[in-house]
Amino acid sequence: MGIDFDLLHKVKGLIECPEPDKDIRRFDANLRLFPPFLDNDVCPITIKNTLLQSCYLRNTEWACGVAVYTGNETKLGMTRGVPEPKLTAVDAMIDKLTGAIFVFQLVVVMVLGVAGNIWKDTEARKLWYVEYPTKGPWYELLVIPLRFELLCSIMIPISIKVSLDLVKGLYAKFIDWDNKMVDQETSTPAHAANTAISEDLGQVEYILTDKTGTLTENQMIFKRCCISGTFYGNEIGDALKDEDLVNAVATRSPDVIHFLTVMAICNTVVPIQRQNGTILYKAQSQDEEALVHAAAGLHMVFVKKNGNVLDINFNASVIQYEVLDTLEFTSDRKRMSVVVKDCQSGKLFLLSKGADEAILPCASTGQQTRTFSEAVEQYSQLGLRTLCLAWRELEEDEYQEWSLMFKEANSALVDRDWRIAEVCQRLEHHLQILGVAAIEDRLQDGVPETIETLRKAGINFWMLTGDKQNTAIQIALSCNFVSPEPKGQLLLINGKTGDEVRQSLERVLLTMRITSSEPKDVAFVIDGWALEIALKHHHKAFMELALLSKTAICCRVTPSQKAQLVELLKSCEYRTLAIGDGGNDVRMIQQAHIGVGISGREGLQAARAADYSIGKFRFLKRLILVHGRYSYNRTAFLSQYSFYKSLLICFIQIFFSLISGVSGTSLFNSVSLMAYNVFYTSVPVLVNVLDKDLSERTVMQHPQILFYCQAGRLLNPSTFAGWFGRSLFHAIVVFVICIHSYAFEKSEMEELSMVVLSGCIWLQAFVVALETNSFTILQHLAIWGNLVAFYVINWIVSALPSSGMYTIMFRLCRQPSYWITMFLIVVAGMGPVLALKYFRYTYRPSKINILRQAERLGGPILSLGNIEPQSRAFEKEVSPLSISQPKSRSPVYEPLLSDSPNAIRRSFGPGAPFDFFQSQSRLSSSYARNCKDN
């Protein structure tokens, strides 16, 4: 920079900046430095001079800057929506049931309250020994209802919240602990940041997934190329190993050499020499990195960048190029170029690379470009990203002339971008097309299998990507997103104007409606622009489409559109899971019911915002099918059981009040009541978090079983009614048996109370035992140990003379009739339940039951209906899809440094060096210019 190092801290100036906003693509500010450094002159500052929050700086020793916005006023802080607290479907259901129970409780209180008052006035006044005052104040009427309210208050189990919090914490821990979800490459374990929503994992209906970095490795590898009409790498799938290409390099075929030169130096990559002699390439774009690596693999090694001089090591000879100008990439231009001077010969070259539609039209007249467009077509069919490489030799005076214009355009204050583009255009013509490079973004391991399994489990996938349509479709095909023809069908929605989009949307809807009855795999494809229009103007139609379609591919969508789509699905009452890996997925992740972040090479931003972070996409299968499913099942049992036990004791209190003059006497003493919820009944059910109805293997083999969780089959009003009925039945059993066997001379209050209570404890132990699917030693300990603990606790309390139940438990345990009564209660209470369960289990089995039986008996089921591993190779030729519109012939090309959402995400990640440092030099040079001008 133009300022001395030791003077740097004395710089004084002023930055005029706009109010904080959330547009991360714009920043229009001015910088004024005070004398003596600069005159009071305005330097424009744009987004290119800006470093966004939580960016990592790379490839520099130092940097100086000024903090413009801080905290929540940063661009990122403004974008960060306030994440709503997430409530799981199970929690919502529990709340609903709690509400229902509350209403029930009110009704009971009202009925009993009225009955109590009537009984009081008709009967109790005759009971002289109760001494009811003949005339009381009016509020006496409220005493009995309030008594019943007090009695019935245990009907809503308070312990359920505590128990649920405990087990949810444990679910989350199980995810953290899971060895099978540790990414072996990076040793990243899965992590559950949100401990409260594990059940929702088992109820996911829609998964919205990002593409790059989530489904794919985001690790670009140069795979194929076509150099002046010759295809390399087609047979073995790797151009670097293609003998022909290696030979061509060895024989110094000029086309190939030029091709490699463009690959090696037409970029903004910075090579860093490491201690051990290897070279580390730091690139903003993964594509550029891939190209440079590939060039190095073909002996065109980009060794050093010394200011503007690049050292290329080709077959042990060093070639030096001086970079004169960089014509940067913009998403409008879709290409980038560099002007270099060969230091030996002094010749000037323009080297370009870019999307085919941006490069091929600039071809020199007379050059046949058909081969190249065919190559592009072929590669994009395979899901490869393509880049066209071209070059041109420049005349010295042509360049000088242009260079002046370029400098002028660069210092323009008005419409700078447009003017630069226009100037660049003047140089990028008559290019000689060298060839097409195809880069593969490899799918992560196990992605197709994971998606296949989850789709079998009834989960619908939407892919939301910033990529182009063709790439997205190809990736979708290779990931089993859509079945290939003839089962699958892709419906395209596009259009630039509202009308076009509407027509297209209506057409797709019509097709959807027709095919919805057929077992056909229909997916719609929409791009960001059409989506914007559809969401804004045809919200209803699009909603219907969302309801109908199981699969969707949305390309070129922005982060906020991703979030909008999540919102849309949420408004259709679907459980959504959003999975992504980068900063552009954060909104979607926060918006969805469940956000899953992949802690990959894009950094941890998504993983930090997410509820769950996993190392690889394939762990999603285990997260949902194993952890989600078990969590749902366990919570379903735990919550209903909590209601059951509270209702049981409450029903008994109600029954007792019927024989105690509807006066609201509590049968149980307060110690027992408190201990019942806290100690006696909560431990066995807590250990139920270890329960597994089906083994993990069976679930993986039959992912369809997840349907039970998705549809909420294990926790809904009707299953709850079953538990309600069971508690009523058990209350009747316990109460009737106890008051009959402890009648007459035995009907002592404290004794009867303990008999009834122990009846309840026995029953609940057996209920838990009957509902437990797999007994581990801990479950046995908890269930039977709890029963023993009940007696021990009561013996201890019975040994205290001051307690109301002094000696009671000892007396009871000595009576044969007590044990006979307990035995009777257990059998009478559990017999019908067992019989019913057995009958259903055997003659009306649910899928879960069948699988359990099969698993236990080792039947042939384990081999039946297996999911054959889908080893669909990426290279495999995918059968063409029927697309209801003529396929657009646009190539698959991801912008290298675009302002597309994808690139924005990049700039957040740690692997992404920031623009600032190239712009730095430009900034300083523009300062210098400004100084000169003044």
Added chain:
Amino acid sequence: MNSNNTPSSSAGGPGSAAADSTAPPTTRNSKRPKYSRFTQQELPACKPILTPKWVISAFMLVTVIFIPIGVASLFASHDVVEIIDRYETDCIPEDSRKDKIAYIQSSGDKTCNRILNVTKHMKHPIYVYYQLDNYYQNHRRYVKSRSDQQLRDRDSENDTSACKPEDKTANGSTIVPCGLIAWSLFNDSYSFSRNNQNLSVNKHGISWKSDRDHKFGKDVFPKNFQSGGLIGGKHLNESIPLSEQEDLIVWMRTAALPTFRKLYGKIEVDLVAGDVINVTLQNNYNTYSFNGKKKLVLSTTSWLGGKNDFLGIAYLTVGGLCFFLAMVFTIIYLVKPRRLGDPSYLSWNRNPGGH
């Protein structure tokens, strides 16, 4: 239920863990979760399933256990000899029956003679109970109206907050024992004679020993009891400590049901079949205002307690039902066998692709 406790397939945990531990490269991160069977949810578990064999056997087992217990309980209950005499109406002279309440509240002699016929040999000890019907000792106002502190401890005499409205006399002195329960102490009394020979009733040891020792103080004496305008029940001898007022102690053990028996005393001699017992009773207690019944019960006892057929009948019924269920399940099983875990029942196997 299946008691076949072979560990399930998940017991293969350690093996897979060993395989896991060899896989990762040397860069083992400390973040990596530690392996344990608990954390991996791989504790060896037994997964019982409801096979017909086990369910039918379970029901048969219950039958086999329940029928004998039921029979034994019934026999025990039938061995108990019980003489019940309901006297609350008969002990009111014919002319007073129109207004029983007036009769019972009037002062004067309310002696009543009853004759009990012993039909079966009764071995001593014979328990003498009084049974009250439709008497709500479990009423909320009633059951709380006592002060355990006061009963136990002389110094807590004034601890009568729970006893309202029978906590203090009109002039403000504390009642001991306070509360509705004590105040309404049953005051009918019985004396028995056989062949004009007095049958002594042992009234010692009719209450729980623990109550006498720990709940009712030896140095707590009745005070101001039944001295108010309204007399509830029996008067207490103020020179006898509460721990020896066994009628009170028995009465203070409130009954949980509106029909209950309380021990009055024990007859320590055998009664022979054909014996005629004359009972002279003082019919003092007012159950007429609420149509309550009063019964005098003489009963022997068995290992199961008094005469109560409920347990025996319930055991036989439940045992019978279990037998019935076992039979039904067996028949269904034989007539319509159904293979457990048949994959053809899985709908997605039948119709692939559909859910």
